[in-house]
Amino acid sequence: MLIALDGNDPESSERLYPLVYDHLRRLAMIYMSRERSNHTLQPTALVHEAYLRITGQKELEFRNRKQFFAIASNVMRQILVDHARARGSLKRGGQAILFSSEDVDLPSEIRSASLLALDEALTRLSTLDERQAKIIELKFFGGFNESEIGELFEISARTVRREISSAKLWLLRELKPG
Numbered sequence: 375m376l377i378a379l380d381g382n383d384p385e386s387s388e389r390l391y392p393l394v395y396d397h398l399r400r401l402a403m404i405y406m407s408r409e410r411s412n413h414t415l416q417p418t419a420l421v422h423e424a425y426l427r428i429t430g431q432k433e434l435e436f437r438n439r440k441q442f443f444a445i446a447s448n449v450m451r452q453i454l455v456d457h458a459r460a461r462g463s464l465k466r467g468g469q470a471i472l473f474s475s476e477d478v479d480l481p482s483e484i485r486s487a488s489l490l491a492l493d494e495a496l497t498r499l500s501t502l503d504e505r506q507a508k509i510i511e512l513k514f515f516g517g518f519n520e521s522e523i524g525e526l527f528e529i530s531a532r533t534v535r536r537e538i539s540s541a542k543l544w545l546l547r548e549l550k551p552g
Contacts, residue, residue, distance in 0.1 A: 391425060398424065398446055401517060415457050424449045440518070440526055447516030455493045495548040499541060506541040509534060 402417035402424075427449050428442075436442045492514075500507035505527065512518040512526070520531040520538070527534070 390429075394425075394442065394446075395421065397443060401443075401447060401450060401515075415454070420450060420453060423453050427453075440522055444512055444516055444518070444526060447518075448511060451493065451511065451515045454489055458488075458490050491549055492545075495545055498548065499544060502544075503541070506537050506544070509537050510541045510545070513538060 398421045399417060402420040424446055428446060436445075496507050496511060499510070509523055509527070512523050513520075518526075520534040523534045524531045
């Protein structure tokens with residue numbers, strides 16, 4: 375059904391939605407649990423916005439379920455970052471967006487960074503090593519495990535673990551205060 379998804383065909387999008395909604399909602403709830411309690415964006419709104427953005431893109435073609443959810447995790451990241459920027463989280467003295475990521479085993483120094491700072495660091499990392507940045511994005515924002523990430527990149531889980539370790543060290547240096 376993902377392969378048949380056509381941005382020009384609203385019926386294909388409507389048939390797919392119930393099949394992916396629960397997983398998208400779980401991702402959104404994980405993201406929103408990392409946000410402040412009075413956040414104006416709700417998990418349901420995040421799911422709907424992400425789904426509309428994904429299915430509204432005519433040039434996207436999905437090979438499989440994992441690729442769809444990888445794209446969905448990237449879209450949700452962008453929605454949250456856009457929302458944070460609109461609120462002026464860092465530059466205009468707004469509250470920093472904190473996240474907790476014990477489920478992906480990131481060090482506490484990275485967990486306590488704001489979403490905007492993490493996004494900026496991941497963007498810088500992608501210019502140095504695009505695969506490492508994407509692996510961290512899939513692990514943190516997509517909730518993928520090492521085996522699933524390995525399948526997407528056609529590499530071993532052991533290689534994924536090495537890439538995660540290397541990226542974590544780089545992120546720690548980048549996000550270190552001062």
